[in-house]
């Protein structure tokens with residue numbers, strides 16, 4: 001048991017679930033993101049800092065505000081968010097959102113963290129599979145345990161705890177048809193496994209944020225959605241460009257605009273970022289988001305400015321059209337797509353806030369499957385048509401030869417278009433992680449994300465919609 005846990009006041013709030021109440025009320029909310037600190041930090045000092053931040057966040061007047069506490073993704077050894085919440089005031093723990101990352105988390109650890117959070121009165125948990133450790137090779141990543149977000153949600157669903165509100169994340173900033181549909185397919189699997197709120201990856205492409213809302217709407221999935229927005233600093237821009245923020249991307253055109261803003265002065269750069277944030281926050285409200293999760297506000301001064309500017313921006317625009325005019329003159333100057341020929345699911349986004357009729361989806365065109373891939377698919381289908389119902393060791397040698405089998409205990413080849421899910425360095429079986437590159441490349445390099453390949457083959461086989469009904473078990 002950690003020092004933070006020992007300090008925990010286990011008296012839960014008796015005030016219901018105020019985060020859920022805010023979502024249900026339709027009020028636009030602000031979540032201030034804070035990551036759990038590395039274990040080398042003094043726990044008492046970290047707890048004091050979090051308690052002070054909580055006080056400031058709860059004192060925000062203009063809109064309902066709370067904290068989103070994430071597992072420290074950039075430290076290998078960090079306090080878990082579920083431990084860190086010990087520093088929050090017991091009477092307000094039902095207001096906040098707490099993330100549980102599947103990285104380095106086996107079932108026993110997940111059980112312990114869930115109990116810890118729930119016993120402390122946390123009622124809102126978000127499942128993420130977790131990022132790879134920066135600088136680690138594919139081989140080292142394979143040695144780590146990643147419990148997939150879908151499995152975490154499934155675990156929470158088994159608890160049958162009506163007080164618990166479970167959430168998930170999605171990366172809508174995908175620019176190839178198959179990587180975008182892979183994200184959406186996984187999102188539907190998460191919703192089918194109990195996700196009741198969605199938080200997006202951070203990004204600046206409002207077309208993609210609207211596409212997600214439209215997609216959920218035409219699918220009849222009326223799930224509250226929160227847009228994660230990231231306040232940029234020159235250092236943060238550099239880190240994103242160096243690949244230190246998995247799944248977050250800056251397009252070449254946007255990069256040029258940021259460089260231009262920086263050329264004048266740091267003050268000018270900061271002013272431009274605040275205006276960008278204001279416009280994004282106000283836009284999210286018009287696009288039907290329930291709130292924003294603001295990342296990158298790392299001191300009290302910035303938090304005070306953020307609260308004031310976001311509150312003012314929400315009052316500034318009285319209609320979607322008025323907002324759109326300002327957005328077009330300020331933000332739309334930058335092409336947010338990272339490459340030419342980028343895929344957009346709908347072609348008339350950002351002309352109106354909601355689709356009057358079901359919008360037409362951009363056709364996928366001919367399946368992008370090579371002759372070699374078709375041959376391998378048929379070969380695998382011939383040899384392993386029922387592998388998911390047989391002992392995983394059956395025909396192992398053939399699986400190694402034809403599928404790159406890594407020897408798991410539960411073969412899922414027929415459920416995965418005969419692509420071995422254990423080829424994913426994180427061994428995720430139910431879809432791409434949030435760190436996937438915008439063109440569908442693996443977060444860790446080494447070529448295409450295997451789940452993009454699964455989507456391509458599913459398209460060829462006419463099985464894309466059937467995929468989301470399958471929840472794949474882990475291989476162990």
Ligand code: SF4
Nearest residue numbers: 405406408411412420
């Ligand atoms: S899913 Fe992959 S690793 Fe597991 S038995 Fe099948 S081929 Fe082997």
Ligand code: SF4
Nearest residue numbers: 424432433442443449
């Ligand atoms: S293969 Fe896909 S899901 Fe697996 S780590 Fe790479 S990008 Fe993530």
